[in-house]
Amino acid sequence: xxxxxxxxYWAAACGGCEIAVLNINEAILDVDANFEVxxxxxxxxxxxxxxxxxxxxxxxxxxxxxxxxxxxxxxxAHLLRRKSKILVAFGSCAVDGGIPALGNLYPTQAIIDTAxxxxxTDNPQGLRPQTSYAAPEGEIHIPVLASDVRTLxxxxxxxxxxxxxxxxxxxxxxxxxxxxSALKGEAALPPAGSVIxxxxxxxxxxxxRTRSEKAIKRFRRMATYQPNATECLLEQGILCSGMxxxxxxxxxxxxxxxxxxxxxxxxPGVIDQGARMLSAIASVxxxxxxxxxxxxxxxxxxxxxxxYRFSLAHSLLHRAK
Amino acid sequence: xxxxxxxxEPVIVGFSCNWCSYRAADSAGMARIKYAPNVRFxxxxxxxxxxxxxxxxxxxxxxxxxxxxxxxxxDCHYITQNYKTLRRFALLKxxxxxxxxxxxxxRLVWASAxxxxxxxxxxxxxxxxxxxxxxxxxxARTAQRVTAAAG
Numbered sequence: 001x002x003x004x005x006x007x008x009y010w011a012a013a014c015g016g017c018e019i020a021v022l023n024i025n026e027a028i029l030d031v032d033a034n035f036e037v038x039x040x041x042x043x044x045x046x047x048x049x050x051x052x053x054x055x056x057x058x059x060x061x062x063x064x065x066x067x068x069x070x071x072x073x074x075x076x077a078h079l080l081r082r083k084s085k086i087l088v089a090f091g092s093c094a095v096d097g098g099i100p101a102l103g104n105l106y107p108t109q110a111i112i113d114t115a116x117x118x119x120x121t122d123n124p125q126g127l128r129p130q131t132s133y134a135a136p137e138g139e140i141h142i143p144v145l146a147s148d149v150r151t152l153x154x155x156x157x158x159x160x161x162x163x164x165x166x167x168x169x170x171x172x173x174x175x176x177x178x179x180x181s182a183l184k185g186e187a188a189l190p191p192a193g194s195v196i197x198x199x200x201x202x203x204x205x206x207x208x209r210t211r212s213e214k215a216i217k218r219f220r221r222m223a224t225y226q227p228n229a230t231e232c233l234l235e236q237g238i239l240c241s242g243m244x245x246x247x248x249x250x251x252x253x254x255x256x257x258x259x260x261x262x263x264x265x266x267x268p269g270v271i272d273q274g275a276r277m278l279s280a281i282a283s284v285x286x287x288x289x290x291x292x293x294x295x296x297x298x299x300x301x302x303x304x305x306x307x308y309r310f311s312l313a314h315s316l317l318h319r320a321k
Numbered sequence: 322x323x324x325x326x327x328x329x330e331p332v333i334v335g336f337s338c339n340w341c342s343y344r345a346a347d348s349a350g351m352a353r354i355k356y357a358p359n360v361r362f363x364x365x366x367x368x369x370x371x372x373x374x375x376x377x378x379x380x381x382x383x384x385x386x387x388x389x390x391x392x393x394x395x396d397c398h399y400i401t402q403n404y405k406t407l408r409r410f411a412l413l414k415x416x417x418x419x420x421x422x423x424x425x426x427x428r429l430v431w432a433s434a435x436x437x438x439x440x441x442x443x444x445x446x447x448x449x450x451x452x453x454x455x456x457x458x459x460x461a462r463t464a465q466r467v468t469a470a471a472g
Binding site: 318 | 372373374377378380381394401404405407408409411412413415416419420421422459463466
């Protein structure tokens with residue numbers, strides 16, 4: 001009997017998810033022993049047309065990382081959806097939009113203009129990338145940037161969501177072993193639509209720091225303040241997203257003395273991670289005086305980028321106006 | 322409600338507290354004070370109950386503006402909860418501004434149960450401001466962007 005097929009694809013992503021998968025160390029041998037890897041651009045040579053040639057539903061497990069930034073990403077999302085039985089939105093970008101979705105704070109043209117005409121860009125003729133070009137050998141095309149960055153499930157339906165930037169290697173190992181057991185009939189897969197490889201609580205619940213009453217007179221930034229290693233970071237005035245963010249990472253960042261930046265997405269029951277975060281932050285500001293409140297909150301220099309660092313595409317508003 | 326020439330009327334979602342501002346709206350009604358009928362009030366026990374989520378949801382679902390109203394600071398039925406409203410409103414405003422929403426689309430008004438006239442005036446001002454800003458249309462626009470690129 002031939003082995004079930006495995007694919008992994010990157011859309012608008014940094015490659016960190018791929019590293020995280022390789023970082024499962026010897027468990028990668030289980031993947032190889034139990035799956036035939038048919039498509040994984042970062043690890044092996046394969047062409048899109050090889051995927052197109054597969055029968056529909058031929059791929060058993062497809063880990064899709066990256067958000068949908070251009071028409072190539074969207075095309076691959078549709079293609080891999082057709083070819084896969086279990087399509088997993090893998091990593092923050094596929095689940096929530098991730099860092100690329102901060103692009104939704106700007107119009108696409110503004111992003112292109114910034115990239116091709118900043119002071120440090122050597123582009124005296126003010127050239128812009130063209131999406132098609134008539135070469136002597138024929139017309140060639142490059143992918144067109146979409147107006148918005150979207151999550152994978154805003155483009156095609158997915159079976160599972162596996163958050164994290166990147167997903168923790170231990171969680172990947174657990175998910176891979178679960179799928180292998182399920183294929184052998186020894187375990188049941190969670191219901192479709194589930195979040196897998198993550199906890200069911202908040203990062204605060206996993207955080208080892210001591211918490212007491214929160215009353216913040218002043219927000220501080222990591223660049224200019226060294227927090228102590230034991231007290232709650234938020235109580236020290238550092239914007240930490242732990243209270244709004246899903247657990248599963250074992251509070252990795254707060255344990256390393258840096259704040260949670262929210263990569264696991266909204267905690268269970270949270271509809272809009274940014275709203276939850278801003279509500280919690282505002283509530284603990286220690287002042288009843290409008291002017292003082294304004295001056296304390298003025299230190300929150302980038303509210304949209306901080307509260308929606310990973311989840312803008314999945315938020316209620318989805319983008320800036 | 323008389324629609325404007327292009328058929329658009331501002332849709333404003335209002336969150337008011339049970340103890341002061343909802344009664345202010347009531348007293349405005351009982352005093353037969355005329356004011357713009359564009360605000361759809363949702364009564365909550367306290368303005369402190371207004372989760373920023375409600376406001377975002379209203380915008381995402383098509384509201385042109387959102388009005389939050391509650392008891393004056395110091396007069397809260399629940400002692401200090403409207404101070405939380407004050408703080409959340411400030412940070413929500415900052416966030417919405419960063420997301421490109423105009424200032425006039427979110428307003429906080431304190432109105433005691435006796436201040437029907439003040440609430441009515443504030444609503445009239447707000448409706449006039451929103452009329453100038455035009456429709457927000459977030460719902461249709463987002464749906465269009467999401468499906469357009471989905472193809």
